[in-house]
Amino acid sequence: MHIPQTSPAQKFMTLERHIIEGERSHPDATGEFSALLHGLSLAAKLVWREVSKAGLVNMQGSTKRVNVTGDVVKKLDEFADETIYKAMDHVGHLCVMASEENEDLLQIPKQYPSGKYVLLYDPLDGSSNIDANITVGSIFSIFQRVTESGNGTLEDVLQCGLKQIGAGYVLYSSSMMFIYSTGQGAHGFTLDPTVGEFLLSHENIRIPKQGSIYSVNEGNFNRWDPNMQRYVQYLKEDDKETGRPYSSRYIGSLVGDVHRTLLYGGIYCYPGDTKNPDGKLRLMYENNPLAFIVEAAGGAASNGKGRILEIQPETLHQRSPLFIGSADDVRLAEEFLAGKRT
Ligand code: AHG
Ligand code: MN
Ligand code: MN
16 A cells, blocks of 8 residues: 655644654653643633634623733633633643632632642733734643642642643634643644644744844833843844844734744843833743743743743742743843843
């Protein structure tokens, strides 16, 4: 029988097959992790179904609520939050969950079995863009519990990013993508809506060592530390040798801005400023999972002084500045922020 040569896309490498084959290389893997990612991919499709028709089914606009970090809660924030929780609460492999949209830990309902993993998630990232039909996403982070048994506790959740077992994000954009890493490379899957499967489209993503795009909200320029101002001014100077000036790209959806940075190279910055010394982004729900993925792709992620993944979290919703992207770009930003460059 003639077996034709197949391209990656034709290999029909589904997300599920990729996870199971990846698990085989982990001797102590028991299939629980693939069950978790399967649940998350289902939740992502359910959220996508609403996001892709938000304007038609009155899913745009805001609720009357403000969340624990002071953001107005959009209707889709709430829908995505509930959808992910309900898709995951019964899989039997979690001892606790935590969401950007909920002040306290989310326990597993008594009627369901619990397990050894912990799930944290930003159910909808970039939600201020929903009403303008601009790319949004979901972000997730998975740890192994550290307490012996019973309901998961803050001790199980407040672990430094290096301890993540896996992390990923979903992009709701012109196509829908699911990107994840278990520490061995970062892999991208694109939804084929005709079969409802995520197919491998970006195998083992490698971020360029240096890029030529910077991504930051320059509206905050006057509140930045002078070293941060000097860094962005430096990127704008004309110097062919060092590939400057960089281009500026900022869509105001962290997942979209970081995904472009992961594929094209460069740097995304959300620095602290005089109004918000720790910046706006949440360590546990945004910075840790994205740092895990970008480092797995050969990049770097810093709070301006040191590795995001080495920060020992103290509270569930703490913020941290974020400089993430090409290794050389992040290192240069750190040098400017330390006053070592002018
Ligand atoms: P979220 O919608 O989960 O609150 O995240 C919004 C974040 C992030 O997506 C984006 O990069 C950033 O907020 C934009 O903030 P500014 O509007 O201050 O630039
Ligand atoms: Mn977010
Ligand atoms: Mn969010």
